[in-house]
Amino acid sequence: MYSVGGISASIYANRLRSEGMGSKEQAVPFASQDYEALKQECLEAGRLFEDPCFPAEPPSLGFKELAPYSSKTRDVEWMRPTELTEDPQFIVGGATRTDICQGALGDCWLLAAIASLTLNERLLHRVVPHGQSFQDDYAGIFHFQFWQFGEWVDVVIDDRLPVKDGELMFVHSAEGNEFWSALLEKAYAKLNGSYEALSGGSTTEGFEDFTGGVSEMYELSKAPRDLYRIISKALERGSLLGCSIDITSAFDMEAVTFKKLVKGHAYSVTGLQEVDYRGNMVRLIRIRNPWGQVEWTGAWSDSSHEWDEIDQSEQEEMHHNMEDGEFWMSFSDFLRQFSRLEICNLTADALSEESLSHWNTIKFYGTWRRGSTAGGCRNHPNTFWINPQYKITLLEEDDDPEDDEVACSFLVALMQKDRRRYRRHGQDMHTIGFALYEVKTYRGCQNVHLKKNFFLSHSSCARSETFINLREVSTRLRLPPGEYLIVPSTFEPGKEADFVLRVFTEKQSETEELDDEVTADFEDEEEVTEDDIDDSFKSMFAQLAGEVDKDLQTDGFSIESCRTMVNLMDKDGSARLGLVEFQILWNKIRKWLVIFRDFDLDKSGAMSSYELRLAVEAAGFKLNNQLHQILVARYAENELIDFDNFICCLVKLEAMFRSFQHFDKEGSGVAEMNLTEVSDVIKTNLF
Numbered sequence: 292m293y294s295v296g297g298i299s300a301s302i303y304a305n306r307l308r309s310e311g312m313g314s315k316e317q318a319v320p321f322a323s324q325d326y327e328a329l330k331q332e333c334l335e336a337g338r339l340f341e342d343p344c345f346p347a348e349p350p351s352l353g354f355k356e357l358a359p360y361s362s363k364t365r366d367v368e369w370m371r372p373t374e375l376t377e378d379p380q381f382i383v384g385g386a387t388r389t390d391i392c393q394g395a396l397g398d399c400w401l402l403a404a405i406a407s408l409t410l411n412e413r414l415l416h417r418v419v420p421h422g423q424s425f426q427d428d429y430a431g432i433f434h435f436q437f438w439q440f441g442e443w444v445d446v447v448i449d450d451r452l453p454v455k456d457g458e459l460m461f462v463h464s465a466e467g468n469e470f471w472s473a474l475l476e477k478a479y480a481k482l483n484g485s486y487e488a489l490s491g492g493s494t495t496e497g498f499e500d501f502t503g504g505v506s507e508m509y510e511l512s513k514a515p516r517d518l519y520r521i522i523s524k525a526l527e528r529g530s531l532l533g534c535s536i537d538i539t540s541a542f543d544m545e546a547v548t549f550k551k552l553v554k555g556h557a558y559s560v561t562g563l564q565e566v567d568y569r570g571n572m573v574r575l576i577r578i579r580n581p582w583g584q585v586e587w588t589g590a591w592s593d594s595s596h597e598w599d600e601i602d603q604s605e606q607e608e609m610h611h612n613m614e615d616g617e618f619w620m621s622f623s624d625f626l627r628q629f630s631r632l633e634i635c636n637l638t639a640d641a642l643s644e645e646s647l648s649h650w651n652t653i654k655f656y657g658t659w660r661r662g663s664t665a666g667g668c669r670n671h672p673n674t675f676w677i678n679p680q681y682k683i684t685l686l687e688e689d690d691d692p693e694d695d696e697v698a699c700s701f702l703v704a705l706m707q708k709d710r711r712r713y714r715r716h717g718q719d720m721h722t723i724g725f726a727l728y729e730v731k732t733y734r735g736c737q738n739v740h741l742k743k744n745f746f747l748s749h750s751s752c753a754r755s756e757t758f759i760n761l762r763e764v765s766t767r768l769r770l771p772p773g774e775y776l777i778v779p780s781t782f783e784p785g786k787e788a789d790f791v792l793r794v795f796t797e798k799q800s801e802t803e804e805l806d807d808e809v810t811a812d813f814e815d816e817e818e819v820t821e822d823d824i825d826d827s828f829k830s831m832f833a834q835l836a837g838e839v840d841k842d843l844q845t846d847g848f849s850i851e852s853c854r855t856m857v858n859l860m861d862k863d864g865s866a867r868l869g870l871v872e873f874q875i876l877w878n879k880i881r882k883w884l885v886i887f888r889d890f891d892l893d894k895s896g897a898m899s900s901y902e903l904r905l906a907v908e909a910a911g912f913k914l915n916n917q918l919h920q921i922l923v924a925r926y927a928e929n930e931l932i933d934f935d936n937f938i939c940c941l942v943k944l945e946a947m948f949r950s951f952q953h954f955d956k957e958g959s960g961v962a963e964m965n966l967t968e969v970s971d972v973i974k975t976n977l978f
Contacts, residue, residue: 313442315417315503321482324447326434339371339431340449345481347451353487354715363395367460369451372425375459376468379425381433383469386415388561389615391472392583394461397490400533400557401479402462402581404497405472407531407559414529414637418501419471435478438503440708441654441791446478453486461486465583465615483711494533494557496762498635502531505704505765505795509632511625518632519574519622523563525634532560534578537630550589552628553580560632561617564609568600574622577609583616589628591619653802655681655792659781662900662930663923664916667784668758669726669751674784676743677901679916680805681777682730687798688772699772702795703727704765705755705779707788722782723790724758726751730774738808740916741776742905758782776805785930809918811948812911856942880938886910887937898937900927906937912944 313319320326322344333340345351347369349359357364372379382390388406393399408415423433434447452473453460462476479500480486495506509518511534525532538546538555546554562577575591591597598611611619620628657679659665666674685699703725710720729752730741752775755764779792794802856876890906891898898906900923907914907922914922926936954962 313444315443318436318443318445321444321446326432326445326447329447330428330430330432333430333432334428341431341451342447342449342481345448345477347449347453351480351485352453353485355487356490357485357487366455368454370454371431371450372452372468372470373429375452375454378468380466380469381424381474382419382471383464383466385412386419386471388559388579388617389583390464390466390469391581392463392465392616393581394459394463395455396461396486398462398476398492399581400492400494401476401489401497403494403533403557403559403579404501404531405475406579406581407498407533407561408501410526410561411529411531414502419475423471425470433474433478435475437479437482437500439482439500440706440789441656441793443503444482446482448474448478448481450474452477484715488711488714493633493761494531494535494559495633495635498531498533498633499706499763502635502637504530504635504637505702505793506633506635506763507702507765507767509634511629511632514626514632518626519563521634522560522576522632525636526560526563528637530637531635533633534558534560534625534629535631535633536628547585548628550592550628551585551587553582553585557581558629562609563622564619566601566605568597575619576622576625577617577619578625580616580618586616586618587620587628589620589624591621591624593618651796651798651800653794653796653800655679655794655802655804656789657779657792657804658789658916658920659787660920660923661785661787662927663904663920665785665787666780666901667786668724668780668782669746671784672743672747674901675778675780676741676746677904678778678780680740681779681792681794682774682803682805683777683794683796684774684801685770685772685796685798686800689769689797696769697771698769699800700767700769700797701800702765702767703755703777704763704793704795706763706791706793708790710762710788720760720762721786721788722758722760723780724755724764724782725777725779725792726755727753727768727770728776728778729770730776738806740805740807740904806915807908807913809915810913811944811952856938883910883938883941884934887934897931897933900930900932903927903932903937903940907941907944910941910944912941912948 324342324344329340341347349364349367352359352364352367353361355361386409388409390409391402391406393402408418418436420434420436431450432447433450434445436443436445438444450470452470459473462472464470464472476486476489480489483489495508498504498506509515511518515521522532535557536548536552536554545556548554559579559581560576561579564575564577565572566575567573578587580586586593589595593611598606601611609619610617657664659678664677664679666677669675683701685701687699688697689700705723705725707721707723710718713719728746728749753766753768753770755766757764777792777794779790781788794800886906886909887898888894889909890902892902903922903926904914904919907919922940923930926932926940928936932940951962954964
C-alpha cells in the first residue's frame with residue numbers, strides 16, 4: 292500500500308527542486324553520499340574507500356542469472372585497478388569510443404550510448420567529471436553524474452570491480468590499463484540496483500541519462516526522405532544516435548547475419564561522409580559495434596575493394612581499416628539492413644526544420660496510484676478519468692512560410708521512473724502512453740479535474756503512437772492554437788509508478804496540472820433541542836442498538852469510527868454524546884448513507900475506490916490528487932470502501948475543515964494558531 296510518508300517525501304523533493312537542487316550546477320548526491328567529503332575523510336584516515344551502499348558482494352551483481360551462488364558468479368573476486376595492473380590510468384589519450392568493449396552483460400544498449408557520448412567532449416565530462424585519477428590524491432573513490440527523471444544525480448562508487456579468471460567481467464577498455472568506462476558502468480549499475488538490472492534496454496535510455504535530452508525514433512522501413520540530412524544535422528549538434536536490427540523470434544537474439552551484423556543488438560552511429568567513387572558521390576555512414584569486434588563485411592567494410600578507389604589520405608581521415616568494431620557502409624545498405632534509428636536531441640531542437648531555435652521545456656512530476664490515480668488507458672472509461680491531467684495552452688503557430696496550415700509544433704515525452712530497480716522483485720517496465728483532448732467547452736478551466744462524463748462525450752484529438760513497455764514514450768505533434776488536455780496513463784488500470792511528463796513547445800505556451808482546488812461546502816450545524824426529538828428516536832438512543840442498514844457491508848461502526856464521530860460532535864469535551872449531539876450525528880449519517888448508495892453502483896454494500904472522489908465531492912468536499920491518494924491508502928481495502936470507512940473518512944474530513952475554519956477567522960484561506968491551539972487540533976482530529 293502506498294504510504295502517506297511517500298507523499299510527504301514527494302512534497303519535500305518538490306521544494307528542493309524549486310531551490311535549484313537537481314540542476315546541472317547542483318546535482319543531487321545519490322544516497323546522500325558527498326564525494327568530496329568522503330574522499331577527504333579517506334585521505335585523512337589513510338584508507339581506501341569502501342562503499343556501504345553498493346558493497347563488493349554478490350547481491351550487487353544481480354538476482355537471477357547473476358544471483359549469488361549462480362554459475363556465472365562463482366569464483367568472482369572484487370579487485371581494484373591498482374591490484375590488476377602496475378600502472379592503472381583513469382583515461383589514456385582521451386576517452387574514445389574504442390575504450391568501450393562489452394563483457395559478460397547484455398548492456399550493449401548502454402555501451403552504444405557511451406560510445407556516442409565520447410564524440411562530444413563537453414557532454415562526456417558532464418557525466419565523467421574532470422580531475423579523477425589513480426595517481427593524484429587517490430583514495431579508491433570515484434564519481435559520475437547522470438540525469439535521472441528530471442534531475443542530475445551525483446553517484447559515488449569505490450573502485451572494486453568484479454573480476455573472473457583475472458579479467459574484468461563486464462565493460463573494459465581495449466587499453467588494458469584504462470578504467471574510466473568500467474567505473475562508469477559500475478556507477479550506473481549502482482544507480483539501478485545491480486549490474487544485472489542493466490541487461491536489456493533501449494539506447495535512448497542511456498542517451499537521455501547522459502544528457503537530459505529527449506529522444507525520437509525512426510522506423511527505417513518508412514524513413515523520411517531527408518533522413519540523411521536529419522542525421523547530418525544531429526551529428527553536427529552533438530546529438531547521440533543509435534541503431535538496431537529487429538529480431539523476429541527469441542532464436543534471433545544476437546544472431547549474426549550473413550554479412551556479420553548482429554540482430555537485437557545496439558549499435559551507435561558515429562559519422563557520415565560523402566565520397567567520390569568512380570565519378571559519383573556516394574553517401575556513407577559510420578557505425579560502431581560495442582563488442583569492439585564483429586564488423587559488417589559487405590560493401591565499404593574494412594577490407595572491401597571499394598576503398599581501392601579512395602585516396603589514401605581520405606581513408607586515413609575517415610579512420611578506415613581499423614579492427615575496432617567500427618565500420619563504414621553505404622547509406623542505402625544502412626536503410627536496408629537496419630530496422631530502427633534512435634536520436635537523442637540534446638536540447639530538443641526541431642531536427643526536421645532548418646531553424647536552430649530551442650524548444651521551451653516544461654516538466655511535471657506525477658504518480659499513478661492504485662485506486663486513486665491509476666486509471667488505465669481509454670479502453671477503461673470507468674477509471675480513465677482518475678489519471679492525472681495536464682493542460683497545455685498553445686498560443687502561437689509555427690513560423691513556416693511554406694506551410695499553409697496554422698499549427699503549433701510540440702513534443703510530449705512520458706517517462707516512468709525507477710522501474711529497473713524493481714526487477715529483482717519480479718517487476719519491470721509498465722506499458723505506458725498518453726492521449727490529448729481539445730477542451731473547447733472548458734476553455735479557461737483551471738482548478739478542476741475533468742470527470743468521467745467529459746471523456747465519454749469527447750474523442751481524443753491526438754495520442755502517443757503506441758502504448759509500449761519502454762521507459763519513455765515520446766511523440767512529436769502539430770495542432771492548431773488552443774487549449775489541450777494531456778492524460779498520461781498505464782495501459783491497464785491499477786499499475787503503480789511515478790512518472791515525469793515533459794512537454795517541449797517550439798513557441799510560447801502555458802501549462803498547468805488540472806487538479807481540484809481543496810474546498811469544503813457543508814451545511815451549517817443544525818439547531819436542535821431535545822424538544823425537537825421524537826420519542827422513537829429517544830427510545831433508540833436509550834437502547835444504543837440496531838444496525839445502520841441490513842444490506843451494507845458493516846457489522847456496525849468500528850471503535851475508531853465511533854471515536855471519530857464523538858470527536859466531531861462532542862461540544863462539551865465530555866468524550867460522550869448527549870441526545871441532541873447524537874441526533875445531529877444521526878442526521879449526518881442518514882444523509883451520507885444516501886450518497887453512499889448513489890455511488891455503490893452494483894449495490895454490493897461497498898463502493899469502488901475510484902468513485903470515492905465523486906462521492907466525497909457530493910458530500911461537499913473537493914480534494915486534489917494528493918489528498919485522494921492519502922484517503923485511498925487509508926480507507927480502501929482491495930480498492931473497495933465499505934460504509935464504515937466511508938463514514939469515518941467523511942467525519943475526519945469535516946472535523947479537519949471545521950478546525951481550519953475556526954482558526955481562519957477572516958476566511959482568507961490562511962489559518963494562524965499558536966502551539967497550544969495546534970495541540971488541540973491534533974488531539975481533536977487524531978485521537
